[in-house]
Amino acid sequence: xxxxxxxxxxxxxxxxxxxxxxxxxxxxxxxxxxxxxxxxxxxxxxxxxxxxxxxxxxxxxxxxxxxxxxxxxxxxxxxxxxxxxxxxxxxxxxxxxxxxxxxxxxxxxxxxxxxxxxxxxxxxxxxxxxxxxxxxxxxxxxxxxxxxxxxxxxxxx
Amino acid sequence: xxxxxxxxxxxxxxxxxxxxxxxxxxxxxxxxxxxxxxxxxxxxxxxxxxxxxxxxxxxxxxxxxxxxxxxxxxxxxxxxxxxxxxxxxxxxxxxxxxxxxxxxxxxxxxxxxxxxxxxxxxxxxxxxxxxxxxxxxxxxxxxxxxxxxxxxxxxxxxxxxxxxxxxxxxxxxxxxxxxxxxxxxxxxxxxxxxxxxxxxxxxxxxxxxxxxxxxxxxxxxxxxxxxxxxxxxxxxxxxxxxxxxxxxxxxxxxxxxxxxxxxxxxxxxxxxxxxxxxx
Ligand SMILES: Cc1cc2nc3c(=O)[nH]c(=O)nc-3n(C[C@H](O)[C@H](O)[C@H](O)COP(=O)(O)OP(=O)(O)OC[C@H]3O[C@@H](n4cnc5c(N)ncnc54)[C@H](O)[C@@H]3O)c2cc1C
Ligand code: FES
Ligand code: FES
Numbered sequence: 001x002x003x004x005x006x007x008x009x010x011x012x013x014x015x016x017x018x019x020x021x022x023x024x025x026x027x028x029x030x031x032x033x034x035x036x037x038x039x040x041x042x043x044x045x046x047x048x049x050x051x052x053x054x055x056x057x058x059x060x061x062x063x064x065x066x067x068x069x070x071x072x073x074x075x076x077x078x079x080x081x082x083x084x085x086x087x088x089x090x091x092x093x094x095x096x097x098x099x100x101x102x103x104x105x106x107x108x109x110x111x112x113x114x115x116x117x118x119x120x121x122x123x124x125x126x127x128x129x130x131x132x133x134x135x136x137x138x139x140x141x142x143x144x145x146x147x148x149x150x151x152x153x154x155x156x157x
Numbered sequence: 158x159x160x161x162x163x164x165x166x167x168x169x170x171x172x173x174x175x176x177x178x179x180x181x182x183x184x185x186x187x188x189x190x191x192x193x194x195x196x197x198x199x200x201x202x203x204x205x206x207x208x209x210x211x212x213x214x215x216x217x218x219x220x221x222x223x224x225x226x227x228x229x230x231x232x233x234x235x236x237x238x239x240x241x242x243x244x245x246x247x248x249x250x251x252x253x254x255x256x257x258x259x260x261x262x263x264x265x266x267x268x269x270x271x272x273x274x275x276x277x278x279x280x281x282x283x284x285x286x287x288x289x290x291x292x293x294x295x296x297x298x299x300x301x302x303x304x305x306x307x308x309x310x311x312x313x314x315x316x317x318x319x320x321x322x323x324x325x326x327x328x329x330x331x332x333x334x335x336x337x338x339x340x341x342x343x344x345x346x347x348x349x350x351x352x353x354x355x356x357x358x359x360x361x362x363x364x365x366x367x368x369x370x371x372x373x374x375x376x377x378x379x380x381x382x383x384x385x386x387x388x389x390x391x392x393x394x395x396x397x398x399x400x401x402x403x404x405x406x407x408x409x410x411x412x413x414x415x416x417x418x419x420x421x422x423x424x425x426x427x428x429x430x431x432x433x434x435x436x
Contacts, residue, residue: 021162022162022163023160023198045199046192047342059256060260065191065195065261066165066188068165116256130341133255133341
């Protein structure tokens with residue numbers, strides 16, 4: 001019988017600590033242990049990007065990471081991006097440009113886009129599409145998502 | 158999908174990691190980025206009893222250059238390699254999967270794993286690079302040509318840790334990387350790495366061609382290399398050499414591509430990669 005490990009990490013600025021099974025995936029730690037259900041599980045096979053969060057400032061797929069691997073790390077999820085009434089520029093832009101329909105892929109799209117804008121504040125269309133290659137959307141056909149990311153890059157200095 | 162139960166340690170030093178592996182026996186496994194191992198564990202195709210996570214080993218994250226050799230710690234991520242300005246190595250790393258996977262996957266992990274569809278093995282082979290491997294018996298350097306033994310089987314043995322990857326800089330070489338897949342983030346159906354050194358008289362002084370997914374291990378297209386070496390670098394000589402790229406290969410057929418189609422891809426991609434490398 002396998003033991004447990006203590007993991008401590010900063011999630012959206014708040015320190016969180018729990019005793020977990022080593023096999024617990026980060027996405028389940030976020031959704032089930034912490035109740036942060038904004039991060040979604042789409043494919044569970046590392047392909048769709050719905051589970052994208054930031055680990056120490058970089059976008060990663062939280063369905064393919066053990067919670068234990070994030071011990072000591074800083075995690076940011078969609079809940080850390082903006083609040084109702086004070087949305088993040090990317091959230092505003094997705095709304096304004098119809099970058100979502102069902103919304104299932106949106107948290108991952110926004111976290112992957114934020115990672116891109118961090119590395120490349122003024123991307124062109126091709127760079128946006130390349131950066132979102134690991135995020136699948138079944139609804140929008142991607143055009144409005146790309147428009148939204150470019151619009152957000154223009155509103156942020 | 159949830160992995161089977163296992164014990165987990167994240168040792169603070171390489172020696173502690175080697176000791177944990179030795180104590181864990183044959184069911185202990187090293188974890189680097191986890192982007193090959195965790196998917197296998199979720200599918201229950203791998204069920205290690207102990208995971209030895211290397212994440213605390215800062216010394217395996219170093220990048221340095223010394224005497225014309227680029228030295229990359231085993232835990233250097235694909236993203237760091239892709240953005241590091243290492244010629245063909247960076248160009249190939251930039252095609253691995255997607256940004257999120259490149260942020261986690263490591264160069265040591267992909268070389269220790271030895272997936273025939275993965276990008277780095279044939280690149281290391283074309284550079285005639287090497288890796289350092291540490292075990293309880295000490296450290297050894299293994300040349301790329303001796304690293305890849307069979308499908309998912311490398312010279313990295315039980316209880317051993319790949320610590321460093323070494324590439325000669327190959328100043329003066331042009332390079333080309335061509336990867337064919339159906340969607341941008343997919344694995345290669347076939348990929349070709351080309352390195353060409355042009356002599357002062359415009360002939361090919363040296364030619365290196367690495368083939369990905371044309372066998373259970375990465376291969377050199379030696380017939381094509383020999384055909385071009387010493388020849389003037391022009392469209393005709395490149396096309397003639399590229400025709401020999403699939404010579405002697407037994408590529409694994411799969412849902413995406415038959416053997417014949419893969420051989421066709423190898424020839425076309427070799428022509429394109431050589432053309433870029435020679436320009
Ligand atoms: C959706 C997706 C798409 C992908 N597409 C591609 C692609 O197009 N091209 C490509 O090349 N790769 C691709 N990969 C694989 C990715 O590059 C992996 O990161 C890589 O193959 C393994 O590196 P890792 O650090 O994640 O290793 P891990 O998954 O941690 O380990 C893999 C294996 O190697 C062993 N190992 C790892 N590090 C060491 C070490 N230092 N010493 C000894 N043994 C070690 C482990 O025990 C394990 O058996 C993809 C992965 C995913 C999830
Ligand atoms: S749920 Fe993680 S990539 Fe799809
Ligand atoms: S909006 Fe429905 S999956 Fe993207």
